[in-house]
Amino acid sequence: MRGLQLPLSQTQRIRLQRALEKLQSLSCKANSDASVTVADTIPVNYEDAFLKGHGATDLNGDLVATVCGVVERINKLVYVRALRARYKPEVGDIVVGRVVEVSQKRWRLEINFSLDAILMLSSMNMPDGIQRRRTALDELNMRGIFEENDVVCAEVRNFQHDGSLQLQARSQKYGKLEKGQLLIVDPYLVKKSKQHFHHLEQFGIDLVLGRNGFIWVGEHVEARDSMVVDQANSSEQSMVPEEKNKTHTPLEMRQNICRIANAVRVLSTLGFSIDADLILETVELSSTVKIDIHDMLGSEFHVLVAEREAERRSLVGKRKR
Amino acid sequence: MVGLSVGEKHFIQGGIAQDLRSDGRKRLTYRPIYVETGVIPQAHGSARVRLGATDVIASVKAELGKPSALQPDKGKIAIYVDCSPTAAPMFEGRGGEELSTELSVALQRCLLGGKSGAGAGIDPTSLVVVEGKVCWDLYIDGLVISSDGNLLDALAAAIKAALSNTGIPKVDVAAETRSDEQPEVNISDEEFLQFDTSGIPVIVTLTKVGRHYIVDATSEEESQMSSAVSISVNRKGHICGLTKRGGVGLDPSIILDMISVAKHVSEQLINKLDSEIAAAEASEEES
Numbered sequence: 001m002r003g004l005q006l007p008l009s010q011t012q013r014i015r016l017q018r019a020l021e022k023l024q025s026l027s028c029k030a031n032s033d034a035s036v037t038v039a040d041t042i043p044v045n046y047e048d049a050f051l052k053g054h055g056a057t058d059l060n061g062d063l064v065a066t067v068c069g070v071v072e073r074i075n076k077l078v079y080v081r082a083l084r085a086r087y088k089p090e091v092g093d094i095v096v097g098r099v100v101e102v103s104q105k106r107w108r109l110e111i112n113f114s115l116d117a118i119l120m121l122s123s124m125n126m127p128d129g130i131q132r133r134r135t136a137l138d139e140l141n142m143r144g145i146f147e148e149n150d151v152v153c154a155e156v157r158n159f160q161h162d163g164s165l166q167l168q169a170r171s172q173k174y175g176k177l178e179k180g181q182l183l184i185v186d187p188y189l190v191k192k193s194k195q196h197f198h199h200l201e202q203f204g205i206d207l208v209l210g211r212n213g214f215i216w217v218g219e220h221v222e223a224r225d226s227m228v229v230d231q232a233n234s235s236e237q238s239m240v241p242e243e244k245n246k247t248h249t250p251l252e253m254r255q256n257i258c259r260i261a262n263a264v265r266v267l268s269t270l271g272f273s274i275d276a277d278l279i280l281e282t283v284e285l286s287s288t289v290k291i292d293i294h295d296m297l298g299s300e301f302h303v304l305v306a307e308r309e310a311e312r313r314s315l316v317g318k319r320k321r
Numbered sequence: 322m323v324g325l326s327v328g329e330k331h332f333i334q335g336g337i338a339q340d341l342r343s344d345g346r347k348r349l350t351y352r353p354i355y356v357e358t359g360v361i362p363q364a365h366g367s368a369r370v371r372l373g374a375t376d377v378i379a380s381v382k383a384e385l386g387k388p389s390a391l392q393p394d395k396g397k398i399a400i401y402v403d404c405s406p407t408a409a410p411m412f413e414g415r416g417g418e419e420l421s422t423e424l425s426v427a428l429q430r431c432l433l434g435g436k437s438g439a440g441a442g443i444d445p446t447s448l449v450v451v452e453g454k455v456c457w458d459l460y461i462d463g464l465v466i467s468s469d470g471n472l473l474d475a476l477a478a479a480i481k482a483a484l485s486n487t488g489i490p491k492v493d494v495a496a497e498t499r500s501d502e503q504p505e506v507n508i509s510d511e512e513f514l515q516f517d518t519s520g521i522p523v524i525v526t527l528t529k530v531g532r533h534y535i536v537d538a539t540s541e542e543e544s545q546m547s548s549a550v551s552i553s554v555n556r557k558g559h560i561c562g563l564t565k566r567g568g569v570g571l572d573p574s575i576i577l578d579m580i581s582v583a584k585h586v587s588e589q590l591i592n593k594l595d596s597e598i599a600a601a602e603a604s605e606e607e608s
Contacts, residue, residue, distance in 0.1 A: 007355050007597070098323070149324035178328025181343050218332075248335035258336075258345040265344070293345030298353060 006269075006299040019306040026313050036065040036080060044078055053079025087112045087187035087212035089165055093156045094196040096177070096210030097167070099146050105139055107146055109154070111212045112187060115164040119146075119154055123168035125175075151177045151216065153208050173197055177208065179249060180218015181261055185268035187213035191275065198276040203256040207276060215274070217261050219249055255293060259283050262296040266305055281308070325541060333545055337530045342542070349586055351537045354478065356597040358486040359605045366487025366516075368601070370479040373539065374469035379461065379479035381487045385506065386458040388449060396448020396456040400428045402463040402476060409468055417465075420472075423566075424463070427473055431524055431553035431562030432480065442521045442553075442561055443484065450492050455506055457489060470540040473551050473564075477524035482598045484521060486605075488513030522555035522562070523590055525583040529571070534579060536586055550579050554587035 008016065036042060042063045044050055052058065055067040056079055065071070069082040089095070089111075097109030100116055107119045121134050121142060146152055154167040154174050169175055190209050198207040199220060208216040249257070263282035267274050282305055286296050295301060325333070336342045346352070352373035361367035366381040388395060402424040404417030411417070432442040448457040461483070463476045491514060493507040528538040528549040535542060543549070548567030555561055560580065565571070 007353065007600070098326070147327075150326040151329065176326075176328075178326070179332060181329060181332055218328075248338065249332065251339050251341065254336060254339060254341050255345075258341060258343065261343065262345055293341070294347070294350060297344060 006302060008299045008303070012299050012303045016303045016306055019303070019310040022310040023306075023313060026310075026317055034071045035069070036071055037068045038066060040065050042071055042078060042080070049076060051077045053077050055080030055082060083188050084186060085188075086114055089113060089117075089156050089159075089212070090192075091156050091158055093192070093211040094153065094208070095156060095167070095212045096151065096153050096182070096208055096214035096216050097212070098182075098214075099148055099150045099152060102142055102146070102148060105134070105142075107142070107152075109152060109167065111165070111210075112184075112214065113165065113212065117154075117156075117165040117167050118160070119152070119167045119169060123157065123166070123170060125170055125172075146176060151182055151214075153177055153210070153216065177206075177216050177218060179221070180206070180216055180257060183215045183217065183261055183264050183268075185213050185215060185264065185274060187211065189213070189268060189271070189274045190215070191273050193275060195276070200260075200276075200280070203260070204253055205256055205260060207260065207279070209274065209276070215264055217257050217264070219253055219257070258293050259286060259296070262286075262293060266296060266302055270302060270306055270309075272305075272309060278309075281312075325544060329541075330545055333542055334531050337533050337535055337542070337545075340533075342535065343539075346537075348533060348535045349582070351586075351590060351593070354593060354597055356478070356482050356594070356601040357605075358482055358598065358601045365489065366483045366485075368479050368482030368486055368598075370475050370482060372469075372471060372475045372478070372537065374467055375471055375475045376465075376467035377472065377475045377479045378464045378466060379476065379483040380464075381480075381483045382460045382462075383457045383487070383489050384460070385450070385455055385492075385508070388453065388456040392445075393453035394449055395445035396458065398433055398443055398445060398448070398459040398461065400432065400461045400463070400480070401425050402428065402465065404465045404468070407467065408465050412465075424465075424472060424476060427524075427551060427562075427564045428463070428476060428480065430564065431477065431522060431551075434561070442555060444517075444520065447517070448489075450506065451494055455492075455494070468540065470538045470543045471526055473524050473526050474537065477522070477553070478594055481518060481521045481523065481594065482601065484516050485518040485598050486602065487516050489516070490514075519556060522553040523587055523594060524551050524553045524562075525587050525590060526551040527579045527583055529567075529569075529575075529579075534582060550576065550583075552580055552583040552587075554584055554591075556591055558584055558588075560584075 042056055042065055044063050052063060055065055055069060056063055057066050065080045067080055067082040069080045072079055072081050095111050097111040097117055099107050100110045101108040105121045108116045109119055111117045121139065124145065154169040157166045157168040160166055190211050190213060192211065196209045200207060204220050206218050206220045260279060260283055263279050264274060267278060267282060285304065285308055289304065291301055333343060337348065340348050355371040357369045359367060360369045360378060361380045364380040365383050369378045386397065402421050404412045404421050406413040448459065450456055461480055463479060465472055491509040525536060526549055527534040527536060528543060528546045530542060530545050546567055547569040548565060548571055551564045552560060553562035
């Protein structure tokens, strides 16, 4: 865990260390030999033919790791998967990105990958909902759909020949994200799951866990039929900015958004995998302890979350046995 | 600096208007401050201050020098800030120079007082060794490692912490010297004099977004600001310096209001900072 930059008192430090040691002892049963740091030897049967992949190199006849990570073996390939690397996309992943450039017939998005991802105009649903060929007029009106710096949610479609990504946003649930805040965490904390879009009904909030580490927390927006109306309204809205001021997010919803955002921040500082259940549990913990929203980022709450997680995992472990 | 979409900007402005910012803070709440002292062993004093994701280091080095002819009873203090390229890619090469100069000048105005040295937060008369002949030159350097808004406040806090960590070596002056000769000085390696930092002011930056002011803005909130006023207040509640940034003009009544808000906020900030510095020094002594 990156050096926790929290002002911890002596007791808090001891409690936190105890909780983290407990978590480590619970997790490190099967894979204790799988995690390596730089210059560790990777245990390999040298008589079998094997291929060395990323993160492993031959040093004096031994296979040695060059990055800190976990050893993965796929058939004959042995490689080290680095933990804190950039996002490694897979086809079908849901990602959240920010538009960096609007070019000919495509948008370029930044998604915490080594290259920018491309969202083609043809991979977007048209505002009027009709399936048709994109004309030159559509191309000129691209800024009406997404502008620079917009936050967009899309799915990975495929890889192009030069290694860059192509995205698609054909379904109603993808598209522009507004009325909320974007959080950036490490990509390895968001594991692949069945659902990445969560509509938290009790708060009325949308939570999108992008696999690239971009997490969106915002007001719930109904599925995108409103896109049809948007085209007509958007020109009016840009001329009357005062109208928008009257429709600020209501205070209670804003409090919920901030609480969830702070829960994500706490989990990311502690290095726990982020999924919707854990976020909800953390938010519940904060309400039971009656802690102020801003104090969730203080040391006491971090220690509480770590202890709670250690307890929860030890219970799960006991149930399995 | 990452851009923000229209929806996000609207969310931030709405939060400030409703007194609930993106991380749950109220308008006048600071982020948790984390102070470490003695981070640079070769310097006479140093400190690192983290304010959220903003990370700055300040170091103090003292050298013996000659006081200026106009002010023979005062030592010299120089403050300089450098923005490291690790904070933002645009700081590479000469990109960070504009921001560095702006921060250095603002800090000098707040901490060093006027040209005659009057009203300085750091008392230069305590730096003189032999009047007219030998004095200490203090070089205070600030380094911005990571920038997430509110650099001035963090730098001022780091300088305050570094100065309280500073030990000026004791100097023995050879007793008999003629008046026109340079006296011999013997710099002790053992004994150090601690600085009195109770008079050093802190800087409170108030950023105006819409119709409200916020304290300790993150870089996202700073991108929405219309103007920002940085006010340096000391323990007695006196104002030691004032800097305004941003292109939008302010009504004078707003500035007076901001000053009173800054005075109110500074009391808590000074107490918090002093306790953090004391804790940091205590833990440094343990290790």
